Amino acid sequence: xxxxxxxNATGVSAKMIRYYESIGLIxxxxxxxxxxxxxxxxxxxxxxxxxxxxxxxxxxxETATLLGLWQDKERASAEVKSIATGHIAALETKxxxxxxxxxxxxxxxxxxxxxxxxxxxxxxxxxxxxxxxxGH
Amino acid sequence: xxxxxxxNATGVSAKMIRYYESIGLIxxxxxxxxxxxxxxxxxxxxxxxxxxxxxxxxxxxETATLLGLWQDKERASAEVKSIATGHIAALETKxxxxxxxxxxxxxxxxxxxxxxxxxxxxxxxxxxxxxxxxGH
DNA sequence: CTTGACCTTCCCATGATGGGAACCCTTATA
DNA sequence: TATAAGGGTTCCCATCATGGGAAGGTCAAG
Numbered sequence: 001x002x003x004x005x006x007x008n009a010t011g012v013s014a015k016m017i018r019y020y021e022s023i024g025l026i027x028x029x030x031x032x033x034x035x036x037x038x039x040x041x042x043x044x045x046x047x048x049x050x051x052x053x054x055x056x057x058x059x060x061x062e063t064a065t066l067l068g069l070w071q072d073k074e075r076a077s078a079e080v081k082s083i084a085t086g087h088i089a090a091l092e093t094k095x096x097x098x099x100x101x102x103x104x105x106x107x108x109x110x111x112x113x114x115x116x117x118x119x120x121x122x123x124x125x126x127x128x129x130x131x132x133x134x135g136h
Numbered sequence: 137x138x139x140x141x142x143x144n145a146t147g148v149s150a151k152m153i154r155y156y157e158s159i160g161l162i163x164x165x166x167x168x169x170x171x172x173x174x175x176x177x178x179x180x181x182x183x184x185x186x187x188x189x190x191x192x193x194x195x196x197x198e199t200a201t202l203l204g205l206w207q208d209k210e211r212a213s214a215e216v217k218s219i220a221t222g223h224i225a226a227l228e229t230k231x232x233x234x235x236x237x238x239x240x241x242x243x244x245x246x247x248x249x250x251x252x253x254x255x256x257x258x259x260x261x262x263x264x265x266x267x268x269x270x271g272h
Numbered sequence: 273c274t275t276g277a278c279c280t281t282c283c284c285a286t287g288a289t290g291g292g293a294a295c296c297c298t299t300a301t302a
Numbered sequence: 303t304a305t306a307a308g309g310g311t312t313c314c315c316a317t318c319a320t321g322g323g324a325a326g327g328t329c330a331a332g
Contacts, residue, residue, distance in 0.1 A: 002309080002310070003309095003310075003311095004308095004309065004310080013289080013290085014310090015289070015290065015291090016288080016289070016290095018311095018312095019288080019289080032297095034296080034297055034298085034310080034311095035296085035297090035310080035311065036297080036298095036309090036310055036311080037310085037311090045263070045264070048263075048264050049262050049263050049264070052261070052262045052263075052264065053262050054288090055237075056237050056240060056241060056262075057234070057237045059287080059288095060287075060288075061287095066259065066262060069256075069259065070259045070262065070263060072254075073254060074254060075254050075256070076251065076252045076253065076254065077248050077249050077250055077251060077252075077253055077254060077255055077256035077258075077259075078249075078250045078251055078252065080248065080256045080258050080259055081245055081248045081249075081250035081256075081258065082250075084241055084244060084245045084248070084258050085245055087241060088238055088241050088242060088245065091234050091237055091238050091241075092238060094234055095231055095234045095235060095238070098193070098227050098230055098231045098234075099231060101191075101192050101193045101227055102224055102227050102228060102231070104192060105192060105220055105223060105224050105227075106224060108220065109217055109220045109221055109224065112213050112216065112217045112220070113213050113214075113217075114213055114214045114217035114218075115212065115213060115214055116212045116213075116214065117212065117213055118208075118209060118210060118211050118212065118213060119213055120205075120211070120213035120216045120217075122213075122216050122217065122220050123202065123205065123206045123213075123216055125188070126185050126188045126189050126192075126202060126206065127181070127184075127185050127188075127206060128181070128184050128185070128188065138278080138279075139278095139279075139280095140277095140278065140279080149320080149321080150279090151320070151321065151322090152319080152320070152321095154280095154281095155319080155320080168328095170279080170280090170327075170328055170329085171279080171280060171327085171328090172278090172279055172280080172328080172329095173279085173280090190319090195318080195319095196318080196319075
């Protein structure tokens with residue numbers, strides 16, 4: 001299997017496969033005589049693991065740790081779980097931040113006429129003026 | 137007011153103030169004889185506008201547009217509102233993605249013993265094995 | 273007059289990804 | 303069998319917003 005086929009089989013772009021190899025996330029595969037990378041099904045499996053971890057929002061660094069644990073048959077599941085729960089916490093923090101932005105923006109958008117006139121509470125807020133809540 | 141004071145007054149780092157100037161988001165301020173940037177209260181006001189927009193998650197590009205509208209006394213508030221609602225939609229998409237990650241991870245973490253044993257559904261999932269939901 | 277706290281510019285790094293050039297290899301088809 | 307299409311290879315550059323740090327000029331307080 002060459003890199004294009006491995007890419008199709010895993011959803012990881014050839015570009016990223018080479019990148020993961022260059023930073024040491026995955027091992028360098030064997031090469032053909034003409035210098036093409038050749039991937040075994042084991043290596044494809046590893047790529048799928050990486051893809052899934054990235055899809056779940058783990059950083060490349062966290063993914064490297066998880067890969068290490070995956071390959072360590074002696075690992076304690078507690079270690080994996082703690083990485084996962086830490087990641088969940090980070091995601092939830094991020095979600096809360098975004099939700100707070102949305103909340104503020106919705107309030108502002110709700111107070112804005114959205115018409116031809118220049119009067120605009122959204123800009124007033126950005127400019128630091130306190131907003132007068134529309135009666136509700 | 138020099139750049140450090142402007143930074144303190146707005147919460148935008150001196151580094152970022154220079155950057156915003158370099159990309160044309162804000163105008164280059166006057167300089168002293170010794171080449172120090174000098175900020176007027178108007179310019180500080182603009183910096184605060186930028187800071188607020190960035191805090192609300194607008195990109196620098198969107199912020200530039202909003203700044204332009206702010207300074208255009210003839211703008212239609214509808215234009216501002218449409219940028220805001222577009223941004224809200226983008227944030228909500230992002231939130232939904234993160235929530236979906238959290239949901240999956242919570243499920244996996246919930247199924248994981250988190251003990252000394254190597255058995256770990258989180259890794260099994262990353263490796264592509266279907267997970268057996270713990271009875272609930 | 274020295275010291276320390278500013279300021280200036282310039283370059284480099286981040287994280288994860290894509291774009292593209294220049295060049296080599298393989299495979300199918302005319 | 304010659305050629306073209308569609309791989310592969312390396313290498314460099316760009317993104318977005320931000321920070322770090324070096325080398326050097328300036329200002330204010332002691």
